[in-house]
Amino acid sequence: MEIAQEELLTIVPETKKIKEVSGSVALLEGLVAEGVDTIFGYPGGAIMPIYDALYDYKEKLNHILVRHEQGGIHAGQGYARSSGKVGVVFATSGPGATNLITGLADAQIDSTPLVCITGQVFAHLLGTDAFQETDVINITTPVTKWNYQVTDANEIPEVMAKAFHIAKSGRPGPVLIDITKNAQIQKFNFEGYVKSNHIRSYRPKPIVRNEYIEQAAELINQAKKPFVIWGQGVILGKAEKEFQAFIEKGNLPAAWTILGVGAIPTDHELNVGMLGMHGNYGPNVLTNECDVLIAIGMRFDDRVTGRLDKYAKQAKIIHLDIDPAEIDKNVQTTVPVWGDCKETLPLLTKLIEEKKHTEWLQKFKEYQQKEVKAVIDAELNPTAGEMTMGEVINQLNILTQGEAIIVTDVGQHQMVACRYAKFNKTRSNVTSGGLGTMGFALPAAIGAKFGAQDRTVVAIAGDGGFQMTIQELGTIMQCGIDVKILVLNNRFLGMVRQWQELFNERRYSFVDIQSPDFVKVASAYGIDGKCISEREELQNALKEMLEHKGSYLLEVMVTKENNVFPMVPQGCSVSEIRLK
Amino acid sequence: MDIKKAQAASSLSFGEGRAEAKQEYNITVYTENQIGLLNRIAIIFTRRKINIESLNTSPSEIDSIHRFDIVLTETEDVVRKLARQIEKQVEVLKVYYHTNDEIIWQEMALYKVPTDTIAEKVLVERLLREHGARAVVIRKDYTVFETTGHRTETDNLLYALQPFGLIEFVRSARIAIIKSSEGFNRKLREFEQLEPGQEVSENEFLSKRDKVFTM
Missing domain, CATH: 3.30.70.260 (ACT domain)
Structure with missing residues (x-):
């Protein structure tokens, strides 16, 4: 009997038994209750009480020591993007917190759910220019969905619950909680952690209006040339199946933004390719020929629309979005469908008629063939000269069969990777889309691997961006995670060079970048690697990288002055897309 | 393509079909x-x-x-x-x-003027009367008047008092009552519910859409 009773006691959640605990312990209990398993962080003076408490939570919370807070937050982003969970990041006050800013801005513009915890000086020192004091709340306000400064431990359970609720609900985004050192130390009567599902001033989902669904369905049913463009909203809303059912019922050609890629497989017959500045030929040109444009979970970024006053002017526009502020922000909609697309898409699918659209779909194929002839063939299957970025991605596709998670940096290689990488599964492409953060790939790949440990993760970076966060090789070394690093080295800051070539009369101003021997650098961190420059070596080298036990760096020397085409030059309409 | 011209053109397109x-x-x-x-x-x-x-x-x-x-x-x-x-x-x-x-909107203004000029000059008294101003404080050295009204009204008294040795002037921000508003009490109750009523996420388009979009 006695034993049975003891067993009963242990079933009682940890949180209920604890009475007097420190703010730090309450915080960590909150993380455990929210299902957090991984934290990316870097300690420092003002967050020491939390790290001290963390010492006893090693079993429940896997803390990854990064080499720089920016690396930490990008890892958090990668984790969130590959897993669909909230990324958690720790940093100390002052410089620790300011090093998070780039990642916060990146997560804000790409709607990535994060909860960042920063230490802060003691409450009585606020505003005194104390050591490592920065006004973190005000600095981070423009780049967070929500932020809050805690100065009393009693607030911690409720604030943490709010933080997670806000970060992941509605249109997700980064939340930052700044906790003064006294609140971390302070003991208080902890009555347990209650998750939040309602904040009265916060409406994460607009109410679905049937009027709009009906109007949208009627427009689609009348359309002769309907065209679907989708973004990350489909993935964030976990509405991939609903989306596929929708386009399949209406036989609607669908093109993606670079954050939306992978929501349906690359090879799906209705997937007509990539939108925007370096997107595919057909989707761009035909945007200005369709009669109904159905935008789903995307925000008409200028890189997607090109010149706005010449964007899809002939079309009626249906915009499905969870964020009412996105409706009519850049493009005037005919029918706004406010709501979570996981709910609105099935309603719409029910009302649309089964159609063939054979001729219209054929048009996309024709443009595709033109693009293959003019651009893609030479990029993917060159027979002479130096290697191209495209052929590296193409060979990688053959080996991974579209099963890998591809994490890219920013620049030419990013456009090439997004254009040509094959994806069979959702949450397979992790890239810095809105902010365009160089240095994103390596740390984000580390995070992505932690978020999806059973999948192969390949970080693809250029020689420029790789050097921006190269210190995170140290993180890989210490935590022993398996990340494949593919550096496409063209010995230039390629995208800027391309623009200088095209628009600044080849005045190559500070784009000629020197790099260290990356293989040696990796080797110094205990990571095996290889550098190749010959086409014949490519397939085997990629195979060796993928089959290697543990992390591996493969540097591929590619053509120095290759341009990414097609291209919609800035200030031009999507239909003025250039093939060369 | 001239990039600047294109950008200017695209920014013009923003409010298409709307009061510009x-x-x-x-x-x-x-x-x-x-x-x-x-x-x-x-x-x-x-x-x-x-x-x-x-x-x-x-x-x-x-x-x-x-x-x-x-x-x-x-x-x-x-x-x-x-x-x-x-x-x-x-x-x-x-x-x-x-x-x-x-x-319906109002702004409030305070005017500090030397008391002796007020006492001496009959004109000032009439001015204050005309502008509906009211004395808040009367001291030996200065007097503070208050008036509320639209910007032009508070401005008018300001210009009128300038020649009489106005010492200090301050004006509040605008506060406004919305003619069609029913207040916020009922709304707030809806916000406090877990499943809000339609009121909470009002959609200003819904009534106007017929004009914009017809099948």
């Missing part, structure tokens, strides 16, 4: 009483380089709910986008915007 002229708008914001929220709202304007002409923030008729009254001169298209961005903030409950025709 700039005019005074009054944005009313109901919020939680939270430190930092003023900054969060202010940066929505500063990020777009839009000037706030007048800003009043004070507790509303409901305990714990604050009300912002913001005045700016912009096109309706810009104001609508600003309103949506403000409403998107976690601690903002509701945002409305109105033209001057749709509100």
